[in-house]
Amino acid sequence: MSNNDLVKQTISNKEKKANIATYFLLCCIIFVLPGVIRSISHPAYPMIYIRPALCVVVLAINYFILINKYFYNKKHIWKFVTYNALIIFFAVLILAYPIINQLLFNHESFCRNEIPKYAHHFKMNPYLKLVHSFLCDTILLILTIGLSLALRLSNKWHKLNSLQKEIELNNLKEQINPHFLFNTLNNIYALVEVSPDKAKNAIHELSNLLRYSLYDNGSNTCSTIKKEVDLINNYIELMRLRLTSNVEIKCDYNIKDEELPIAPLLLLTLVENAFKHGVSNAEQSYIHIYVTTTDNRIDCLVENSNHARTNPESGIGLTNLRKRLKLIYSNNAVLDIEDLTDKFSAKLAITTKKTKQVP
Numbered sequence: 001m002s003n004n005d006l007v008k009q010t011i012s013n014k015e016k017k018a019n020i021a022t023y024f025l026l027c028c029i030i031f032v033l034p035g036v037i038r039s040i041s042h043p044a045y046p047m048i049y050i051r052p053a054l055c056v057v058v059l060a061i062n063y064f065i066l067i068n069k070y071f072y073n074k075k076h077i078w079k080f081v082t083y084n085a086l087i088i089f090f091a092v093l094i095l096a097y098p099i100i101n102q103l104l105f106n107h108e109s110f111c112r113n114e115i116p117k118y119a120h121h122f123k124m125n126p127y128l129k130l131v132h133s134f135l136c137d138t139i140l141l142i143l144t145i146g147l148s149l150a151l152r153l154s155n156k157w158h159k160l161n162s163l164q165k166e167i168e169l170n171n172l173k174e175q176i177n178p179h180f181l182f183n184t185l186n187n188i189y190a191l192v193e194v195s196p197d198k199a200k201n202a203i204h205e206l207s208n209l210l211r212y213s214l215y216d217n218g219s220n221t222c223s224t225i226k227k228e229v230d231l232i233n234n235y236i237e238l239m240r241l242r243l244t245s246n247v248e249i250k251c252d253y254n255i256k257d258e259e260l261p262i263a264p265l266l267l268l269t270l271v272e273n274a275f276k277h278g279v280s281n282a283e284q285s286y287i288h289i290y291v292t293t294t295d296n297r298i299d300c301l302v303e304n305s306n307h308a309r310t311n312p313e314s315g316i317g318l319t320n321l322r323k324r325l326k327l328i329y330s331n332n333a334v335l336d337i338e339d340l341t342d343k344f345s346a347k348l349a350i351t352t353k354k355t356k357q358v359p
Contacts, residue, residue, distance in 0.1 A: 051137070054091045055144045061087065062148035071149070088141045096133045103130065181210075187241040202241055209234045212264075225293060226258035228267045232289065235268060239275050247279055248286040256293050261352055263328045267291065269321045270302040270346045276317070278304025278344060298350045306344040318346065325350075 062084070070080035093100075184206055191199040212231055236249060243249075274287045283305070290301040318337065325333040325348075332351040338344070 051095055051140075054094065055140065058087055058091060058141055058144050059148045062145050063152055067149060067152045071152075084145055088138055088145075091141055092134055092137045095137045096130060099130050099133055103127075184238050184241070187238075191241065198241075202238060205234045205237045209238070222261040223264040224258060225255055225260045225262055225291070225298060228262055228264070229253055229255065229291060231265075231268055232271050232291075235271060243279065244281055246281075246284050248284075250286070250288045252288075252290045254290075254292040260293050260296070260298060262298055262350060263324070266321065266324065266348070266350075267300050269317050270300060270348060273317050273346065274302050274304035274344075278307065280305070280307045283307065296351060296353045298348075298352060300348045301345065302347075303343060303345040306340060306342055 066080050066083055070076040070083070184202070188199050188202045188206070191202060209231060212227065212234075233251070236251070240249070271287075271289060274289075278287055279285045285305045285307070286303075287305075288301075288303040290299075292299045318335070322335055325335060329350060329352075334349045336347045338347075
């Protein structure tokens with residue numbers, strides 16, 4: 001099993017435990033706690049315990065079994081309604097048992113109101129009391145089923161929202177490097193006969209970059225700042241294959257914590273944008289890259305010479321980067337762009353934190 005599978009399995013297990021814990025907490029607050037409070041005042045009244053217990057059971061049956069099995073399937077939704085109707089019927093009979101028992105076997109004492117003094121609602125016509133019990137308990141159980149539906153639908157909506165975010169992140173990530181592989185392979189092909197050693201080194205750098213992009217970073221798992229810097233270095237070495245001597249490349253890294261987490265391929269987008277739009281074969285060009293870390297903050301500054309852009313889709317990588325930052329970091333990441341006549345700079349500041357390693 002890969003690291004990504006372990007991460008997903010661990011997250012899934014945590015979500016299941018959180019759902020079960022939330023379920024029992026809600027049961028305790030909504031059903032059990034009121035019964036416990038009433039039992040302190042009226043310890044001899046057994047229905048105080050039976051009613052919340054039945055509500056908990058009905059909620060559990062719907063939340064863990066009936067909703068998943070029948071509710072989402074239109075062909076079987078009638079089974080969901082039928083099973084719940086039967087559950088409500090038998091539950092109401094259980095709750096109304098004391099009243100039915102009094103009517104059938106001890107009607108005279110029932111009519112004389114030989115009942116606990118605290119049960120004032122019993123001092124009504126016995127048949128009206130039976131109807132009242134059926135009606136109130138039926139409404140309570142229907143509301144309980146509605147609560148289980150609300151919890152399950154809320155959980156499903158959360159999962160769909162997370163899946164949509166993951167799909168959007170993957171789509172954005174796929175747009176980061178559309179032509180890089182094709183251009184690099186052409187450059188390596190040109191080196192095979194001219195300089196076999198350089199071609200071998202280039203293949204090695206390319207394999208490292210592809211391994212990281214395809215396997216190491218997963219879908220949305222966290223990388224580390226060290227891996228991202230290594231990725232930038234691999235990318236620069238491959239880009240040198242097609243650069244002339246009039247391009248100056250300068251890298252300055254001040255990394256205090258190499259294990260500081262960061263979403264994968266974010267910094268590479270800035271570097272790729274600099275190479276795409278800051279290099280000219282006819283003019284002097286430069287690309288300067290600075291990466292620093294302080295405590296739980298990552299700063300990356302990429303500056304490059306600003307040449308005329310003829311590509312109408314120039315800057316699409318930075319647009320996608322903004323979307324990824326919004327999805328992943330919300331307000332904890334800031335991207336500042338400065339587009340001057342002779343210089344273009346992109347400054348990214350990310351506030352992150354150390355995360356526990358997944359076993």
